[in-house]
Amino acid sequence: MWRRMADWHREWEDELLGVLAQPASATTAQAGYRRRMARTIATLSPIERQQLHDFSLAHRGRRGYWALAKLLMLFSLGGVLMHVFLPRMGWFAAIATANVLGVTLLLAVFSAWFNYRRLIDRRWKLVRRIFTYGPATVLALSAYKVWFLDMPAAQVLDDLPRFLGMMLGVCLLALLPQLAVSMLRYRQYEMLTEQLQAEAERERLARELSESQLRLLRAQIEPHFLFNTLGAVQQLAQHGAPRAAVLTANLITFLRSSMSDMRSEQVSLATEFGLVESYLKVMQVRMGDRLRYTLSLPPALEAVQVPSMILLTLAENAIKHGIEPSLRGGAVNLSADADGGVVRIRVEDGGVGMSTTPGAGTGLENVGHRLKLTFGEAAGLALEEGDPGLVAVVTIPCPKAGA
Amino acid sequence: MTTVLIAEDEPLMRERLLEMLAVAWPEARVVLVAENGNDAWDGFLDCEPDVAFLDIRMPGLSGLEVAERIGKLAHVVFVTAYDQYAVDAFDAGAVDYVLKPVQADRLDKAVARLREKLDSDKRAPDDLGDLLQHLKSALPGMRQERTKWLKASVGRQIRLIDVDEVLFFQSDSKYTRVVLRDSEALVRMPLKDLLSGLDRDKFWQIHRGTVVNAGAIAAAERIDAERLQVLLRDCDEKLPVSRTFAHLFRD
Numbered sequence: 216m217w218r219r220m221a222d223w224h225r226e227w228e229d230e231l232l233g234v235l236a237q238p239a240s241a242t243t244a245q246a247g248y249r250r251r252m253a254r255t256i257a258t259l260s261p262i263e264r265q266q267l268h269d270f271s272l273a274h275r276g277r278r279g280y281w282a283l284a285k286l287l288m289l290f291s292l293g294g295v296l297m298h299v300f301l302p303r304m305g306w307f308a309a310i311a312t313a314n315v316l317g318v319t320l321l322l323a324v325f326s327a328w329f330n331y332r333r334l335i336d337r338r339w340k341l342v343r344r345i346f347t348y349g350p351a352t353v354l355a356l357s358a359y360k361v362w363f364l365d366m367p368a369a370q371v372l373d374d375l376p377r378f379l380g381m382m383l384g385v386c387l388l389a390l391l392p393q394l395a396v397s398m399l400r401y402r403q404y405e406m407l408t409e410q411l412q413a414e415a416e417r418e419r420l421a422r423e424l425s426e427s428q429l430r431l432l433r434a435q436i437e438p439h440f441l442f443n444t445l446g447a448v449q450q451l452a453q454h455g456a457p458r459a460a461v462l463t464a465n466l467i468t469f470l471r472s473s474m475s476d477m478r479s480e481q482v483s484l485a486t487e488f489g490l491v492e493s494y495l496k497v498m499q500v501r502m503g504d505r506l507r508y509t510l511s512l513p514p515a516l517e518a519v520q521v522p523s524m525i526l527l528t529l530a531e532n533a534i535k536h537g538i539e540p541s542l543r544g545g546a547v548n549l550s551a552d553a554d555g556g557v558v559r560i561r562v563e564d565g566g567v568g569m570s571t572t573p574g575a576g577t578g579l580e581n582v583g584h585r586l587k588l589t590f591g592e593a594a595g596l597a598l599e600e601g602d603p604g605l606v607a608v609v610t611i612p613c614p615k616a617g618a
Numbered sequence: 619m620t621t622v623l624i625a626e627d628e629p630l631m632r633e634r635l636l637e638m639l640a641v642a643w644p645e646a647r648v649v650l651v652a653e654n655g656n657d658a659w660d661g662f663l664d665c666e667p668d669v670a671f672l673d674i675r676m677p678g679l680s681g682l683e684v685a686e687r688i689g690k691l692a693h694v695v696f697v698t699a700y701d702q703y704a705v706d707a708f709d710a711g712a713v714d715y716v717l718k719p720v721q722a723d724r725l726d727k728a729v730a731r732l733r734e735k736l737d738s739d740k741r742a743p744d745d746l747g748d749l750l751q752h753l754k755s756a757l758p759g760m761r762q763e764r765t766k767w768l769k770a771s772v773g774r775q776i777r778l779i780d781v782d783e784v785l786f787f788q789s790d791s792k793y794t795r796v797v798l799r800d801s802e803a804l805v806r807m808p809l810k811d812l813l814s815g816l817d818r819d820k821f822w823q824i825h826r827g828t829v830v831n832a833g834a835i836a837a838a839e840r841i842d843a844e845r846l847q848v849l850l851r852d853c854d855e856k857l858p859v860s861r862t863f864a865h866l867f868r869d
Contacts, residue, residue, distance in 0.1 A: 439699045442699050442717075445719060446634060446720070447630040447631065447719075449719055450633055450719075451630065453634075453637075500630070502627075502628060502629075503630075539675070540677050541677055542678050
């Protein structure tokens with residue numbers, strides 16, 4: 216008998232745990248009250264389900280029975296005390312009452328502990344119910360006393376306010392710990408949710424940052440650039456031209472500094488300008504007189520930190536979408552200045568301009584995105600129509616005056 | 619002797635291709651070296667070479683667009699920097715390509731194939747139309763921007779001309795003569811550069827120096843067994859059609 220009950224309970228427990236782990240399995244629960252219960256559990260939020268799951272797992276089988284037995288013993292002890300202080304009540308009545316009250320309270324607290332969100336949502340509804348059903352019950356009982364127990368109406372009427380007060384008092388008393396527990400738990404829940412959201416947000420930002428770096432990496436080792444430059448080196452070397460050595464030196468500088476830049480999140484403007492210069496030197500040998508360039512960085516701004524590679528991306532963009540498609544070529548001008556608390560870096564190309572630069576989007580988007588990730592909304596990338604060509608303006612907040 | 623056109627925008631790459639071609643194919647004569655697509659096409663019409671080595675990414679007309687215009691007039695070999703899309707498409711199609719930087723063994727192979735094609739009964743080059751269409755849509759940034767307005771200076775004024783209203787364009791060395799229904803103007807841009815911004819379905823090139831709005835054509839008439847000329851709807855001028863473009867009016 217005991218074994219059969221224990222088996223049945225274990226099986227049901229497994230089913231509930233299954234539902235807690237995977238709410239979708241609620242529909243496969245045994246029909247009847249078990250399925251109803253499974254459905255209710257399935258509507259809990261993931262956090263609530265996780266909490267209930269952990270609790271059920273910790274108090275599974277024998278441990279649960281033992282805890283329940285201890286509580287029943289505690290309630291019975293209360294019943295004994297009740298008998299001592301209220302001798303009018305018999306032994307049995309006192310112990311039974313204490314156990315009924317105790318189990319009711321236990322169930323109330325238990326449901327509040329694990330289903331607090333629902334309780335919080337419905338707290339006013341519950342209070343309203345107590346104030347309607349409570350007096351209604353009292354009135355019905357009083358009428359019952361008068362009609363069927365032939366108690367004198369005057370006495371029942373006299374007793375009515377006290378009876379009513381007692382009823383409401385008991386109900387509210389039962390509700391209060393429930394509400395208190397659920398509010399406490401609700402606050403915990405909200406904190407947990409917030410914490411989880413904050414963690415998710417942090418993770419998302421970190422992921423975006425590494426993704427944008429990965430994209431940079433991919434863009435950097437563009438086969439076009441490497442193959443064409445090596446082709447130029449080969450051609451120059453074949454004739455023993457001294458320019459071959461210079462071009463190779465510039466390519467090495469460019470590759471080395473772009474590799475080390477890529478590994479750091481931020482670099483100084485001086486480093487970034489140096490990188491762009493080695494890139495432009497390489498491109499100039501390749502493009503000949505179709506490319507001209509100037510770089511101007513005030514010494515005061517040399518130490519300003521910027522996200523790595525963004526200026527290079529802009530310079531590459533200027534070459535690829537501005538100068539290369541242009542019949543006459545053009546000039547790339549890179550400059551920086553500080554004004555009114557912000558540093559502005561301009562990359563101008565005197566090429567074909569904005570309306571004829573299809574596909575320039577992703578690289579620029581990436582630059583804007585990284586600026587915002589690093590400096591927040593105060594930083595950004597703006598595109599302006601040049602005369603001719605396109606001007607990309609990077610704005611970042613000035614670190615400190617004179618820096 | 620086989621004549622060759624080379625179009626490549628980077629000077630060192632151009633030099634390299636020239637030198638290597640001289641070794642790989644000594645009997646071929648390079649008749650034109652172009653720095654951009656517009657010059658390549660214009661030069662092609664001028665010297666009508668048998669073979670064209672075309673870089674794909676060039677200023678002005680892209681290599682693909684030049685090849686499209688060349689059609690069956692010559693054999694085309696693309697010279698391209700590594701580009702997965704392009705390589706895939708080339709491998710699937712009939713067209714030959716050489717990867718940049720050009721290496722001798724690959725160029726030898728391309729030359730051998732060209733020789734074979736040229737020797738065997740001089741058969742017409744393959745039609746690359748479909749492949750080029752496919753490539754143009756697959757390669758990012760290969761679509762040409764269309765010109766909508768032309769700017770022509772008339773005295774001290776700058777006149778804006780809607781391209782769609784032009785009856786025909788005629789080359790005038792560094793300028794282009796733009797003829798409209800009731801007037802005409804000079805645009806400070808050579809025709810070869812204007813060409814790349816025009817819709818090919820609408821504006822037909824009928825001569826190296828003439829592009830005509832197809833909607834303005836009334837008829838084409840034969841002058842003799844060889845030569846054609848175009849008559850216009852709202853204009854008395856008669857425009858000669860060169861042999862290269864006579865196929866436009868054949869049924």
